[in-house]
Amino acid sequence: MIRFDSIAKQHGHQILFLEASAVVQRGEKVGLVGPNGAGKSTLFRLVTREEEPDEGQVSIDRGVTVGHFSQDVGEMKGRSAVAETMDGAGPVSAVAAELAELEHALADPARADELEALVERFGHVQARFDELGGYGLEARAREILAGLGFSDAMMDGDVGALSGGWKMRVALARILLMRPDAMLLDEPTNHLDLESIIWLEEFLKGYPGALLMTSHDREFMNRIISKVIEIDGGELNSYSGDYDFYEKERAIADAHQQAQFDRQQAMLKKELAFIERFKARASHAAQVQSRVKKLDKIEKVEPPKVRKTVEFEFRQAPRSGEDVAKLAGVTKGYGARKIYEGFDFLVRRGERWAVMGANGAGKSTLLKLVAGESQPDQGAVTVGASVKMGYFAQHAMELLSPEKTVWETLQDAFPKSSIGSLRTLAGCFGFSGDEIEKQCRVLSGGEKARLVLAQMLYDPPNFLVLDEPTNHLDAATKDMLVRALQGYEGTMLFVSHDRRFLSALSNRVLELTPEGAIPYGGGYREYVARSGHEAPGLRSATKRS
The missing domain is CATH 3.40.50.300 (P-loop containing nucleotide triphosphate hydrolases)
Known part of the structure; x- marks a missing residue:
């Protein structure tokens, strides 16, 4: 459904991706992981065409709709939270807007001479609205907002009066109501309480489309995803399994790579010692040259990238009373x-x-x-x-x-x-x-x-x-x-x-x-x-x- 083919991307002097490839299949739930600044948000922008790769290509199957939730929610005011949510529902929201315009036109005496054409158009638009499930749209919008913690009063109040955290929830609700073929969710659990996180888990488990998301909530990731795409040193590495499985596999891969590196280093040390010892002896010139050529041809094993975690140890706290x-x-x-x-x-x-x-x-x-x-x-x-x-x-x-x-x-x-x-x-x-x-x-x-x-x-x-x-x-x-x-x-x-x-x-x-x-x-x-x-x-x- 979404393919990254040998993509390269650079921001200033920072190389984010270099010949990186990965694929998100239809219906897959994928966690995108990597350290801060590795390029997770950039990868989302490549999918939405807000940015283009310097090399390679990002391809999306024809007809696939993509919904993107990011931390930048933009300006929201002048409408209710329900209306703002419904506005993001994809094609049905455009049809709803035309239906509302036609209702106003039909009630306008100044347009009485257009009545026949307006009635005919209204019939077509109304049929399309019904076909897209428009008449259940508000009920679904309210159900989603309720799941994300909104009271009825908050749903019907001006969205502009809400805090930034609640506006984030409205932006998330828009994407969930849209139900696109593929969803890109950048830290969707930020600003959510536990009840809303658990509700969102259940919603996403039942969502039939493809999902590519980042989250700092390990438990949330574990319950939803069945695949991990890791950004590591400009590459995209895929792992089948949840976040815990990815961590175990990553640790095993690092251990194997470290063992390979150590073995090669020991061999190189031995060979270099031989070369150093006999390089001045004419009797060993052929052997020395042979080993030098051999070392030149060896493909060097890199050590695993260090994932530096510094542990913090508490000083002893003074004892309190009971x-x-x-x-x-x-x-x-x-x-x-x-x-x-x-x-x-x-x-x-x-x-x-x-x-x-x-x-x-x-x-x-x-x-x-x-x-x-x-x-x-x-x-x-x-x-x-x-x-x-x-x-x-x-x-x-x-x-x-x-x-x-x-x-x-x-x-x-x-x-x-x-x-x-x-x-x-x-x-x-x-x-x-x-x-x-x-x-x-x-x-x-x-x-x-x-x-x-x-x-x-x-x-x-x-x-x-x-x-x-x-x-x-x-x-x-x-x-x-x-x-x-x-x-x-x-x-x-x-x-x-x-x-x-x-x-x-x-x-x-x-x-x-x-x-x-x-x-x-x-x-x-x-x-x-x-x-x-x-x-x-x-x-x-x-x-x-």
Whole structure:
């Protein structure tokens, strides 16, 4: 369906692709992987013809429709979320627009002399609209928006009033409603909560077309894809299987290549030693020449490309008291809406609470109350003896000084630390080489999150309060963070929509429901087994749609 034939593409001095080939077959679900800057978004733009390859060609079967969701959603305002979604439905949206124009024309007295022609055209257009399933279009648009977390009021309100994250969801809904023959999805789970991610999983599993997508959510990829195309050093390598299978196969291939490289290096060392030893002896001249020619003809084995991951090890956090945080009889509301009423909650030392709840259940509010960022209307919030708290929230990234570099930010935070230890810290969180000289104002959302987490975890608190710490992080940084936090000996209270993060790090779950808070002993896996669902909002989401 989509073929990349020996493509080459260069941006400035950076070579992205060199004689790269791959194919996406009809109905295949394919994950596109590669490090940041490898060319994933460029590959999408080559398919949509926004860019052309320097060499080779990208071919798409005749008649195939392609829908592309990217992080650049463009301007949206002046229409409802439903109308904006329906506008992206492909040919049917154009027919719907003509139908609406004809309805206005038929009601216009000034065009009475055209009535016969208008009625005839209206009949043709109406038949085409029905043929394309147009009369069920709004219902399908509302079903998709509901699955992505929209309330009825949000669907019918002006899309211009929505935040950037919700506009992203509208842009995604447009592509899903279009149901093209091939879908290109660039990080579709960014800005989605867990309920919406799980709904999207089910939608894509049932989608009959071809899918090519990127995602930093490993669990999401594993549940959908059956093939991986990897961008590696300008090449496109294909693997049959999910993301976990790809990682295993990649590790095996790297091990084989390393073994081949080591064997060849040992042989070369031996041959070069012989040449060096006997090159001055006339009696061995023929043998030396023979071996020199042999070495010239050998095809050199390259070592596997180093996938550098620097592990982060926590310093020992100071020990806190047994009771780390306590909420007693807490009431909290916004306007007429009560979030908590007479709420009691206790966090003990060594507990790792994952807070679950649908949108608006009060997850972030709970973390703000514990962190002292918000005060209860009634009741008391107390933090225990010897507790040193680290609070990560999305607004923390806005507190970075825009003119300072990454390096200056770390040095200012830890003036007594050695240059070596700070460089190691920067490397752990993905800042190596010249990247430490970047000013904070030019950092991406993911880079800012990494910098804030680096500052927080270098001199670790004994109580971590984390509100969506993996938002914007790539898969490698997420993996590093999970491994680091698995070795952390303090207490945690966190919200996350990443199921790997939830599974690996929780030993308690607090589910916030309209009926009240329900604590679960055991971590996220036990919560799923006991509750029968992966996220509490799924039941209401199912009812809504």
